[in-house]
Amino acid sequence: MAEPDGGQAERDFLAGYDPRAFDPIAVTVDVVALTLRAGRLHVLAVERGGPPFAGRWALPGGFVRAGRESLDEAAARELAEETGLDAAALDRVHLEQLGSYGGPRRDPRMHVVSVAYLAFAPGLPDAQAGGDAAGAGWLPVEAISPPGQPDHVRPRPFEQGRRTGTYGGGTGRRPGTDSAGRLAFDHGLILADGLERARAKIEYTPLATAFLGETFTITELREVYETVWGAELHAGNFHRKVLSVPGFVESTGETESRPGSRGGPRARLYRAGDARLLHPALLRPDREAGVR
Amino acid sequence: MAEPDGGQAERDFLAGYDPRAFDPIAVTVDVVALTLRAGRLHVLAVERGGPPFAGRWALPGGFVRAGRESLDEAAARELAEETGLDAAALDRVHLEQLGSYGGPRRDPRMHVVSVAYLAFAPGLPDAQAGGDAAGAGWLPVEAISPPGQPDHVRPRPFEQGRRTGTYGGGTGRRPGTDSAGRLAFDHGLILADGLERARAKIEYTPLATAFLGETFTITELREVYETVWGAELHAGNFHRKVLSVPGFVESTGETESRPGSRGGPRARLYRAGDARLLHPALLRPDREAGVR
DNA sequence: ATAATAGTGTCTATCAGACATTATCGG
């Protein structure tokens, strides 16, 4: 398949690197920002003010400023605009590139390539709308319908355990409660990819601590894993395992000021250690029914 | 940090989704195509015909055709143009997205966002130049200097074991032999990221088989791992481990027509199984000196 | 015969998971 004719490839050649000779492609960043609120996984979303998908929730994002910022910088900027965080608070947020989405018709107006980012954030204040969004908020991920399914069907990829929330109530689509429907564009797919990445990433990195405050107890850390994985873990084994992985957590020497409301000893406090990879990793409980 | 003024954010808002109101950003795909030749890992590269970086090797790539193809399709097209493979042969090549690189000054001419892809290919014929490249070829990865280092220094991230090649000979920079220098643009960084991805990916997926033909022996499979990881593996343990992972390989019932030139029994032949993930994974030998 | 390779068997240290136990707290 080597250069069949003087068609598109030839035009590419003659045009060199000047894209003005072509139809343009827009470059945006979109952020899948995850956090834990009240024991449930939430994602930052903005409500679209205009068409297409007016009134639907979408991932926060926006144009990359040509010649003036890197992709990482653009993602951090968008995240800051939507969360209202200052640089110091943003420092505690983990931000990594997730992948790029560039189908020619994913936006009906023109060809848009979106570079998606994944963020792990500790408990944060309410979001605030930035840019052209009508509103912003933290949505429980299980309130979002997976792509390619009717709004009321809710299979595998999303949330499997602890169905403790108020889901199913039904007063509309206010963040923090029931169904938020499908996300705009292909953002449901991007979210699903982000969730899978998050589930995999906390296996072999200490990033679960990014969902917590400066200090935390082993039980709080376990609850992060249980929420993200949607599975219950054995408390005793988890405890021993976490302490045995070098560099995962380090003791502060302190204990919680007061134990849980139902009694029990004061839990010791830890902070994130200096490891960037967990050796050995914390493996998810059997999912051998997984992709064969 | 919420919308400080009516500056850039305001202009974004007013411009909506029309990037013609801004300086444009070009979108390209670049491919890190890896293959094994003569027991060494090679990467597909093209020799640049014009500035910048004229005469230097670069990763094959090109513009995404606006409104007409997805990123995946663009990557497959670029790979086909440079390798001369038809659709059938391309079918046996694994191609996945690696990541995007979009610093504002990575190309001196304008802001270019490159979506990088990683390809695992079986032994292929010589490459052919496509597009505006002066030449194309398979370069041994250890002949490429890592980014940010003088050409003759060659530390960690690249190739650690089996220094069997002719590296250091010194008759110029013909593919397949000695030093090829640093790659153009930030392609050395992209290559390093691709190599690390490849090393990690063969741990928990059966993609090492993508470097081999339709059928292969366990020893050939082990040599793939040894080459990609740059470490020697215990033949006996590797053999038992591979056969114990469900769905990794399946026997063809046949044996090699003739054993190795130095004798020994005929090895049994296998083909890739139907597993997409390896459970349990094949872990790289201790690199606990790794990133802590 | 010798050397090299394919494939299998055996032993041990390690680890994940199930389960039990002890200690500390609130009600």
Added chain:
DNA sequence: CCGATAATGTCTGATAGACACTATTAT
């Protein structure tokens, strides 16, 4: 005291790695 939770201890099955061994072929 009772129930719940934090933290540790014990046992077992599975596995990775070291090593040994047998079988098969070229020279």
